[in-house]
Amino acid sequence: MTTSTILVIAKEPLPGRVKTRLTPPYSPEEAAGLAAASLADTLRTVLAAPASRRVLVLEGRPGPWLPSGIEVVPQSGGGLDERLAAAFGACTGPALLVGMDTPQITPALLAPALGPDAWQDCDAWFGPAFDGGFWALGLAEPDPRLLRGVPMSRPDTGALQRARLTGAGLRVRDLPWLRDVDTADDAGEVAAAAPQSRFAAALTRLATTTGQPGRGEGR
DSSP, X not given: OOOOEEEEEEEXXXXXXXXXXXXXXXOHHHHXXXXXXXXXXXXXXXXXXXXXXXXXXXXXXXXXXXOTTXXXXXXXXXXXXXXXXXXXXXXXXXXXXXXXXXXXXXXXXXXXXXXXTTTTTOSEEEEEBTTSSEEEEEESSOOGGGTXXXXXXXXXXXXXXXXXXXXXXXXXXXXXXXXXXXXXXXXHHXXXXXXXXXXXXXXXXXXXXXXXXXXXXXX
């Protein structure tokens, strides 16, 4: 059994508060439904992955998308860098953080960073995202200073965060590149990559009821 903690950083999927770049073409309520499905898929994967703790670091309140077996703690205040730093700062021992925007993740995808030899000759795991950010970050020794002050939500955020790690002398290993769900085009691509996911099912339902493109259909 791994001694690592898995952290999921997320917002409560409320209309107008999440996935705002999906509106239009989707309504705020539809975007929130997609966010809830994405979060449910992510938490299901976390439950299936080996970990000593599984923690949802949540802005807002838990909802019906929360399965049993997940510990919930509130996010701290401040910018995203401060909130990520605080999440790691509350951990003892290795920790791997993922977001709620990649419902296509699987236990196999996370396995290199959670296996018994994950930290052999390795201090950090980094999962780059195609939008320029990152979808996963693992630290053998969680140090909030490795995140504080890194500019977030920019096209160069991932490069800056990875440079912070290597600049601190950490040995970094990379996880595969993934696409975050930010736009409607992203939603179609991600659903096509994970056709059995709740996210894909939710997108297909919207395509049926609203006429919007579904899995794998571009705009």
